[in-house]
Amino acid sequence: MADQSTEEKVVDRSLMDNLSEKLHGHHSSSSSDDDDEKPTTISSSINRLFGRQKSVHSLIGGGKAADLVLWRNKQTSASFLVGATVLWILFEGMEYPLLTFVCHVLILSLVILFIWINSAAFLKRSPPHIPEVVISEDTTRHIASELRVEVNRAFSSLHDVASGKDFKKLLLVVAVLYVLSVIGNCCDFLTVVYIGLVTLLTVPVVYEKYENQIDSVVHKVLLKLKEQYKVFDAKVLSKIPRGPLKEKKLS
Template sequence: MICNRPAPPLPHLYISEEITNDAATFIRNHINVLLRVSEDIALGRDSRMFVKVALSLLLISVIGSLTDFLTFIYTGLVTLLTVPALYERYEDHIDRYALTRYRYSQLLYVRFDAQFISKVQKWIVEKKKLS
C-alpha cells in the first residue's frame, strides 16, 4: 500500500561562523599546549613527563604485543564499565591500600634520590667546573 503524502520538511541545518571560530580556537589552543609539552620533553626540561610518556608507551607496547586490537578494545570496555562499580563498592579499602603504596613509593624515591640522583648531580657540577 503506497501513501501519497508529502515528505516531512527537513530542518535547515547550519553552523554559525562564531561556533566554527570557537571550535578552531579551542583545538588550536590544545594543540599548542601539546606541542609545548612535547618541546619541553624533547629538550629535557620536563624529565618527569618524559618518564611518564615512556612508561605509558612501554605499557601500551607490551599490552599490544600480547593481544589483538579487537580483544584489547573489548577488554578495555569491560574494564571501563567494571572498575568504577568495584571502586564505589570497596572505596575505603582501595583508598587505604593506595595511600599505603603511595607513601611506600615516596620512601623508595627518597632513597633512590639520596643514593643516585644527588651523586649524578654532584658529578655534573664537578664536570662543569672542570670545563
C-alpha cells in the same frame, strides 16, 4: 515600686548570665568540634589518591561527558556501552568492514525514509520530519579554536619532555607509550579503542563509589613502597662508590 524594679533588674541579670553561659558553651563546643574535624579533613585530604582535592566528576572535566562516564544517567551510559560492544562484535568478531557497514547503514536509512515519505499520503499518515543539518560558522570556529588549544598544549608538553625540563613527565610519557606499544602488538587498534571505552565507563564509577576504601589501600601500599625504598637505599644505593666532588673555586 523600688522593690519591684530591683527584682526586675535581678531577673534580667540572671537571664543575661544564663544566655552568656549558653553562648560560651556553644562556642566552646563548636570550637572543639572544629578542632576534632580539622585532623580528619586534613588526614582525608592527605590520604587521597595522588593528593587530589577535587571530586572525581570535576577531575574528569564535568559536564555531560563526566555524567556519561560516571553513569549519572544509567540508560544513556548503558546504551553507549551496548552500542560500542555491538560495533566491536560486528567489526572484530564478524569481520565486518567499517566502510561497508557505513554504506549499508546509509542505504537502509535512505530507502526506509523514501518509502515512508511516499507512502504517507496513501496511508493517510504524516510524513517524518527530517531536520536540516547546517553547521554554523561560529560552531566551526569554536571547534577549531578548542582543537588548536589542545593541540598546542600537547605540543608544549612534548617540547618540555624533549628539552629535558621535566624528567618525571618524560618517564610517564615513555611508560605510557611502552604500554600502548605492548597492547598494540597483542591486538589491533579497534580493540584497543574498545578496551579504552570499557575502562573509561567502569573504572571511574567504581572508584567514585569505593573511593575511601581504594584511597586507604593505595595509601598503605605507597607507605610500604617508601619503606622498601628506604631499605634498598640504605643497603644498596648508599654503598655504591662515588667519585670525589670537585670543590667549587671561591670567587
